Amino acid sequence: MYGIVNKAIEELVTEKFGAEVWNAVKVKSGIKVDFFLSNEAYDDEVTYQLANAASSVLGVELKEVLNLFGEWWIMHTCKEKYGAMMNAGGSSLRAFILNLPRFHDRAFLMYPKLAPPEFKTVEVSEQQILLHYYSNREGLQEFVRGLLQGLSQFFNDPVTIEMVESRLNNNHHEIYKISWV
Ligand code: HEM
Structure with missing residues (x-):
């Protein structure tokens, strides 16, 4: 990386x-x-x-480190060093998550050899989005959860985040259920 x-x-x-x-x-x-x-x-x-x-x-535990790092990446690295990219990503948590599948496109200009993750979103309802995460890299499940927690803090918009499917349970990829309650 x-x-x-x-x-x-x-x-x-x-x-x-x-x-x-x-x-x-x-x-x-x-x-x-x-x-x-x-x-x-x-x-x-x-x-x-x-x-x-x-x-x-x-x-x-390693998963705690990865979780903390995900939050830090959003609340410090992205917020302090990539403000313009973060603003372009969406003006609300919901909009930002729905734009995630194309988010790293802009990072290719700075990082041409980037191997970014792939995201897909499914809008279940006004209160719920399913975020599908695909990567060749192993073991970053808790990093992604931390990133989502960081985004929730960034937009000051509380949500619950549940990993409902994972490669750890023999699924093909990870699925996170993001709910506004
Ligand atoms: C301005 C903000 C961002 C920049 C500049 C950025 C850039 C990067 C870079 C350089 C990597 C390492 C990959 C490599 O070097 O090949 C990476 C990885 C990653 N990024 Fe971003 N990123 C940003 C925001 C985000 C956001 C908002 C998310 C999702 C919530 C995200 C999700 C990830 C994940 C999950 C990885 C790990 C790679 C993997 O799973 O295969 N990033 N990003």
């Missing part, structure tokens, strides 16, 4: 837990990179190793 992702993990750990904890995470991950370049494509393994090392150093 592009370095911007690894950099965001670094920022999350440093700002929430301090520079020493980040150093410990880097040592634990075994990654010999002094700093990440946003526009350079790194092996996906680098990102997974950082997330696993953070889980081990912080003593929390």
